[in-house]
Amino acid sequence: MPGAARFEVLVGPPADGSTRARAGRLHLPHGTVETPQFMPVGTNATVKALDPDDLDAAGASIVLANTYHLYLRPGHERIARLGGLHRFMAWDRPILTDSGGFQVVSLDDLRRVDDDGVTFRSHHDGSLHRFDPEHAVAVQEALGADVAVAFDHPVPPGSSDRRTVAEATSRTHRWAERSLAAHRRADQALFGIIQGGLEADLRTSSARFIAGLPFDGICIGGLAGDETPEERAAVLDVVMPLLDGDPRVRYLMGLGTPADLLMAVHQGVDLFDSVLPARVARNGQLWVPGGRLNLRNARFLDDPEPVQEDCPCRLCTRFSRAYLAHLFRARELLAYRLATCHNLTFTLDFMARIRSALRAGTFPHSLPDLLARAGARTGAVAVTSP
RNA sequence: GUGGCCUUAGCUCAAUCGGCAGAGCACUGGAUUGUGGCUCCAGAGGUUACGGGUUCAAGCCCCGUAGGCCACC
DSSP: OTTSSEEEEEEOOOTTOSOOOOEEEEEETTEEEEESEEEEEETTSSOTTOOHHHHHHHTOSOEEEEHHHHHHTTOHHHHHHTTOHHHHTTOOSOEEEEOSHHHHHHTOSSEEEOSSOEEEEOTTTOOEEEEOHHHHHHHHHHHTOSEEEOOOOOOOSSSOOHHHHHHHHHHHHHHHHHHHHHOOOTTSEEEEEEOOTTOHHHHHHHHHHHHTSOOSEEEEOSOSSSOOHHHHHHHHHHHHHHTTTOOSEEEEETOOSHHHHHHHHHTTOOEEEESHHHHHHHTTEEEETTEEEETTSGGGGGOOSOSSTTOOSTTTTTOOHHHHHHHHHTTOHHHHHHHHHHHHHHHHHHHHHHHHHHHHTOHHHHHHHHHHHHTOOTTTSOOOOO
């Protein structure tokens, strides 16, 4: 495992403590990822509505695929027989597979978690399946992504009393050790996940425990739920200082709005994934500097302007708001593709702007400008200094 | 020409014995964070074809007019 992912810090956080943000490079078997970076989510070995050329044009350098979904369909063994995930989806650049822990816990009501693993029903046909750390690692090795992730036990948001969180967190720790022990592929990295819910002491012990294991990267899980921005910032305030001096890449799982990404970078996070820019795109929400446009709104039906004037994406360079508004009303497939291209282009460009600021040494100073571009609602996102 | 049935929101249709006119879709907004393109939330929208009558009260009962469908000369 060591060597499959090498993280190189290009610009570390300044000595004055004004930010924990940093710029780096994550070297993986299929290429190098500039950080901070955002990973579009391609659950079923495809970023919905896009092909690899679209992804490339949008600026993607790494995508996330989903172990749970690909295990159920078409099956990890089939993908292995067909030459692995990269060849299967015709994407020859880095891929990270989620462990399936989140899906097993979040997507399915019909599940049973015990100390050894999770028994669950397929959301396709109701058939019974079981995941444990060893199996989740084996499935991911068969898929063959650049990065695999340890099987964890996230806590579903909402119904999370302290005892439930503590139990899920200690399970995550035991499963982290088992995932490490089971992992064999030398050409694949393995990341571990910090849990602990919103409890400061559990987050602290989880960060120490996971960071104490020889993972290639550290994930922060359990934070893309229904917590408030303040609660999220509080968790990062606890976790991120504990990772100071740790040479490994830090990946915050599930966050996706530009303002979320920016604030987490400020806290020291290097890597992100989220369905959000793609999902809201499919529902007509287009991200532009300073805010968002809902292309389903009637006012766009006669608007000849592009969605975003200076955007290089295939939507903005060729089509009008009126055309896209029409496509959405007609439920034409092209609407999903064009809107997704745009939101991913915007998001990945936003990350590139953050990287530029970090490399130019202007980052903490440029936070207000970046926040404005992110369209953060006034007052909704507090700039929490690390 | 005669007879029967029908006409309620933009569309398709509900509304018990005559007792506050509703639904689905469409429309107007909003939500969506380790992916189900799904879905969820909220809102607007009515001279019940038109004109009379009966009644405390009419979408509903009575008369007339217009339009639609069907059957029969």
